[in-house]
Amino acid sequence: MNQNANNIKLxxxxxxxxxxxxxxxxxxxxxxxxxxVITQQQVQASVQQKAVEDALAIARYxxxxxxxxxxxxxxxxxxxxxxxxxxxxxxxxxxxx
Numbered sequence: 001m002n003q004n005a006n007n008i009k010l011x012x013x014x015x016x017x018x019x020x021x022x023x024x025x026x027x028x029x030x031x032x033x034x035x036x037v038i039t040q041q042q043v044q045a046s047v048q049q050k051a052v053e054d055a056l057a058i059a060r061y062x063x064x065x066x067x068x069x070x071x072x073x074x075x076x077x078x079x080x081x082x083x084x085x086x087x088x089x090x091x092x093x094x095x096x097x
Contacts, residue, residue: 008024066092
């Protein structure tokens with residue numbers, strides 16, 4: 001039996017982790033199908049819903065960064081880690097330092 005089988009729940013036809021209500025990645029869903037725990041239709045519904053939720057989360061992140069920027073602590077950590085190298089936020093495409 002798939003080790004993840006006891007850690008998921010169904011929200012309609014969408015598969016979610018019990019622990020955080022997030023949708024598992026496609027490879028985890030594929031394993032659950034292979035083990036007969038969920039159906040291919042549940043995978044399709046989950047992948048489609050994950051794309052919607054991911055896009056929303058990224059939009060919220062970008063909006064937050066545009067409004068709030070980075071804290072002094074975050075900037076200090078980046079400077080400590082990367083020195084004078086340019087650091088670019090992979091979601092916004094904008095240089096941070």
